[in-house]
Structures are given as structure tokens and as C-alpha cells.
Amino acid sequence: MSKKRIVIKIGSSSLTSIDGTLSPLKLAKFCHAFAEFKKAGHDLIVVSSGSVAAGFKEMGYPSRPVTVRAKQAAAAVGQTLLMQQYRFQLTQYGLIPAQVLLTRHDFRDAEHYKNVSSSLSELLKRGIIPIINENDSTAVEELTFGDNDMLSALISGVMHADMLLLMTDIDGLYNKNPLLYPEAKKYKKITNIDEELFSQTDGTTTAVGTGGMRAKLKAAQAAQEMGASVYISTFRESESILKITEFSGEGTYIVPDTSRQMKTKKQWIAFHASSKGSIVLDKGASNAILNEGSSLLHVGVTDVSGEFSTGDVIDAYDEQGSLIGKGQAHLTAEKLRSVLKNESTASSIVIHRDQWVPMK
Numbered sequence: 001m002s003k004k005r006i007v008i009k010i011g012s013s014s015l016t017s018i019d020g021t022l023s024p025l026k027l028a029k030f031c032h033a034f035a036e037f038k039k040a041g042h043d044l045i046v047v048s049s050g051s052v053a054a055g056f057k058e059m060g061y062p063s064r065p066v067t068v069r070a071k072q073a074a075a076a077v078g079q080t081l082l083m084q085q086y087r088f089q090l091t092q093y094g095l096i097p098a099q100v101l102l103t104r105h106d107f108r109d110a111e112h113y114k115n116v117s118s119s120l121s122e123l124l125k126r127g128i129i130p131i132i133n134e135n136d137s138t139a140v141e142e143l144t145f146g147d148n149d150m151l152s153a154l155i156s157g158v159m160h161a162d163m164l165l166l167m168t169d170i171d172g173l174y175n176k177n178p179l180l181y182p183e184a185k186k187y188k189k190i191t192n193i194d195e196e197l198f199s200q201t202d203g204t205t206t207a208v209g210t211g212g213m214r215a216k217l218k219a220a221q222a223a224q225e226m227g228a229s230v231y232i233s234t235f236r237e238s239e240s241i242l243k244i245t246e247f248s249g250e251g252t253y254i255v256p257d258t259s260r261q262m263k264t265k266k267q268w269i270a271f272h273a274s275s276k277g278s279i280v281l282d283k284g285a286s287n288a289i290l291n292e293g294s295s296l297l298h299v300g301v302t303d304v305s306g307e308f309s310t311g312d313v314i315d316a317y318d319e320q321g322s323l324i325g326k327g328q329a330h331l332t333a334e335k336l337r338s339v340l341k342n343e344s345t346a347s348s349i350v351i352h353r354d355q356w357v358p359m360k
């Protein structure tokens with residue numbers, strides 16, 4: 001059997017008791033499943049929520065706090081308690097966890113982005129289980145939008161995982177929120193995440209969750225685009241992680257339309273880098289870069305905005321004003337403007353096809 005690499009994201013709802021505090025028993029069951037999967041020789045990366053749940057009681061809050069400030073403080077206390085539990089449990093199986101705290105901003109800078117991948121790779125090489133959470137004390141988005149779902153998708157992309165498992169309190173993705181509509185039907189397999197699917201999910205969360213099913217769907221879409229399959233369900237002891245990766249789970253599978261994984265460099269262009277400028281392409285150039293696999297030459301550029309340097313990511317729009325892709329500039333904005341003004345006959349590459357990512 002070939003070696004698998006998976007990312008498993010555990011939502012707060014899968015780690016908490018009825019009163020919203022961390023449940024060591026639930027955490028222990030996950031660790032048992034991790035140990036079984038690791039024993040079979042596979043790579044596992046965990047993205048675990050639960051720091052707010054683990055910390056709020058010790059902070060003296062009577063119930064899970066609601067303000068971002070209080071959640072940040074509770075997360076700072078709870079993260080140490082969360083890791084203490086993971087360590088305690090995993091040690092019993094001879095496994096070592098490593099704490100990695102990240103924010104989505106860590107992916108924006110190309111150098112940081114490379115570091116995320118190389119440090120996680122080193123941990124995996126040494127058989128260690130990275131346990132990632134958002135750096136809640138500085139990342140406000142996380143506590144507001146439930147970015148652990150998206151973070152886990154980005155991790156599956158950069159680490160070229162075969163599958164992302166989103167573990168939550170519900171056994172799959174339904175065509176309506178089943179808590180409000182008991183007649184809702186569960187999807188077994190999805191290949192295309194479209195607007196209709198988004199309209200069937202809402203931001204409703206469990207008492208301890210953030211972001212709801214919509215955040216999971218957005219994350220699944222990103223993971224799918226990067227080439228990883230996604231599984232959304234609730235954790236059952238009877239279902240091994242291996243079984244889930246073999247497509248025998250009871251939850252919802254979201255499979256990529258192509259089995260090709262997006263190259264790391266292209267992931268950075270598509271999902272992480274912030275654009276430093278934009279260009280508008282005429283019809284011929286849009287067609288050449290989108291459908292003929294050509295690089296973009298200056299003759300097809302009708303407008304340039306912003307100041308960018310070589311290697312910066314820029315947005316490309318068609319004549320109708322729709323974003324058609326992103327790519328790394330092959331020349332500076334200043335040079336491009338001057339080339340366009342001089343009506344030079346020599347062709348200058350504006351975006352090389354290897355540094356171009358089309359947007360749907």
C-alpha cells in the first residue's frame with residue numbers, strides 16, 4: 001500500500017463536552033485513531049481547534065467568552081492545556097506531537113511560505129505529529145471567521161496531502177442545515193462546489209464552533225483546487241482514518257475534478273500572495289493565455305495599474321472587467337508602461353505561462 005499523507009482538522013465541537021469545555025475523553029479517542037494510522041506508516045498533520053474551550057474556565061469565565069479579546073486571552077491559556085492533553089495521550093503510543101501556531105498571513109510572504117512547508121516536512125520525516133492551531137492571540141480573523149477550516153485547506157495544499165478530513169459535529173454536508181430541516185439529505189460525493197451548494201449552507205455554528213458549514217465549504221473548495229480530496233463528517237471510533245482515506249466513510253467526500261496537484265509555486269500565486277497591481281488584456285491575449293497555454297506578451301495588454309516589481313503577483317482582467325487569472329510579473333510596471341508607449345515590435349513577456357494561474 002502506498003504511503004498516504006492526510007491533514008485532519010478537528011473542530012471545537014468534536015473536542016468539547018456539553019458545557020463547552022475541553023473533553024479529554026474525546027481528545028483521547030482521536031489520539032487512538034492517530035496512533036493506528038501512524039502505525040500503518042502514513043503521514044498525519046493535525047489542525048486542532050479547542051484552545052478557547054480548553055482555557056476559558058481557568059481564566060475564570062463562567063462560560064465560553066463571546067468578545068474577541070476574551071477569546072484571545074482564553075486561547076492563550078487554553079493552547080498550553082490543549083497541547084498538554086495531546087502530549088499526554090500521544091506519549092502513551094510512543095508518539096511525539098509538535099505545536100505549530102500559524103496565521104494565514106504566514107503564507108503571504110514567499111519566504112515564510114517556504115518555511116512552513118520545510119519545517120512541517122522535517123517534522124513528518126522524523127515521525128512527529130504536527131498539531132497546528134491558529135495563533136489566536138494575534139489572528140483576529142480566526143476567532144471571527146473560523147479560519148482553522150481554511151488554514152487546514154492551505155496546509156493540505158502546501159504539504160501536497162492526499163486528503164483533508166474536516167471533523168465536525170455533523171455527519172456530512174446536507175442540502176439544507178439538518179438542525180433546522182430534519183428532512184435534509186446528505187451528499188455522499190460532490191465533484192463541483194458551485195453557488196447552489198454555497199446557498200444550501202449557512203454560517204450557523206454549534207455553540208462552540210466558528211464559521212459553520214459555509215467556512216468548511218470554502219475550505220473544501222480551496223483544497224479541491226489544490227488537488228486534495230476532502231471528507232466532511234463527524235468522528236466515529238468504528239471508522240478508522242485509513243478506511244476514510246479509502247473512500248469508505250459515511251460522511252461527504254468532495255473530490256477534485258482533476259487528480260493533478262497544483263504546484264507549490266502556483267498555490268502561492270493563487271491563494272497567498274497579495275496582488276501588487278493589475279493589467280487588462282485584449283480578447284486575443286485572454287484567449288492565448290487561457291486556452292492555448294501561451295505566455296502573456298505585452299502586445300495583448302491594454303492597461304496597467306499599480307506599481308509592481310519583477311516577481312510580484314498581478315491580477316489580469318479581460319476587457320469586460322472579469323478577473324481571469326493571476327501571475328508573477330516578468331517585468332516591472334514601469335518597464336511595461338514604457339514598452340507599451342514605445343510600441344516596440346520586439347515581444348516582451350509580461351507573465352510567463354509557468355507563473356500563471358487561471359481563475360474560474
Ligand SMILES: Nc1ncnc2c1ncn2[C@@H]1O[C@H](COP(=O)(O)OP(=O)(O)O)[C@@H](O)[C@H]1O
Nearest residue numbers: 011012013168174176177202205206209212213
Ligand atoms: N448544509 C449543511 N449541512 C450540514 N451542516 C450545516 C449545513 N448548513 C449549516 N450547517 C451547520 O454547520 C455546523 C458545523 O459548523 P461549526 O459549528 O463551525 O463546526 P466546528 O466547530 O466543527 O468547526 C453544524 O452544526 C450545522 O448546524
Ligand SMILES: N[C@@H](CCC(=O)OP(=O)(O)O)C(=O)O
Nearest residue numbers: 012049050051052146148210
Ligand atoms: N482557534 C480557535 C478555534 C477557531 C475555529 O476555527 O473554530 P472551529 O470552527 O471550532 O474549528 C480555538 O482553538 O479555539
